[in-house]
Amino acid sequence: MELERNCPVCGEQKTFYRAAATKMHLGTKVKWHCPDCEYGFVRIDETVDTGAASA
Template sequence: MSLEMEYDCPECDSSQFWKTAYMEIHLGKKTKWRCSDCGYGFIRINGDISTADA
């Protein structure tokens, strides 16, 4: 899995996010992402569940 990804930040105009944490949980792979410009972050589980959509 890559350490960076392209995602449109809802807080600023950046689209560069960095992986800040990763772990296996009972639901699958939990990954924390953080915007490189403003620090906005979200969590994605298995690529399907995301706190960014909440």
């Protein structure tokens, strides 16, 4: 339910919180959000990470 990683908007290490999860044909899609800003990203079964370029 929590994930430690660098937030590119805040510019420091933050604890991201799981906002939603959905099972789909590619795997489980999980949305993560920073509690201090509007930044969020999506992971699908650890293979697809929309925040990887900024992590």
